[in-house]
Amino acid sequence: MRKRLLSLLFVSALFGGALAPVYAADVETNPAIAEVATAPLALNSADAEALSRELVGIGPAKAQAIVDYRTEHGPFTSVDELLEVKGIGAATLEKNRARLVLN
Numbered sequence: 001m002r003k004r005l006l007s008l009l010f011v012s013a014l015f016g017g018a019l020a021p022v023y024a025a026d027v028e029t030n031p032a033i034a035e036v037a038t039a040p041l042a043l044n045s046a047d048a049e050a051l052s053r054e055l056v057g058i059g060p061a062k063a064q065a066i067v068d069y070r071t072e073h074g075p076f077t078s079v080d081e082l083l084e085v086k087g088i089g090a091a092t093l094e095k096n097r098a099r100l101v102l103n
Helices: 002-014 019-031 031-037 048-054 060-073 081-083 090-099
Strands: none
Touching: 031 048, 060 081, 081 090
16 A cells, blocks of 8 residues: 555656546545545644544534534643544544644
8 A cells, every 4th residue: 555655646746746636536535545645633723624624534523523622621632632522432533643733
């Protein structure tokens, strides 16, 4: 998988991004590629729309639950604190750990 990602990045760079639509399709179908391709999201300042759009397995309702938790309890002190949000388990956290930063 890493070999394929590196090949796609190399070929895309070689052709000036002409293969970007192919790469975008790969990102949508393979969360591991998306994890590498996405810049980290600021957990303490992202709105529900950004959380829903950028995180794997987080839809609008869970994204709003994250924002509500943050409003009620204050800023997250650790990414692991997401486990306190109803509906977010260890598997979802691990899929998104590399995508999140505290700010």
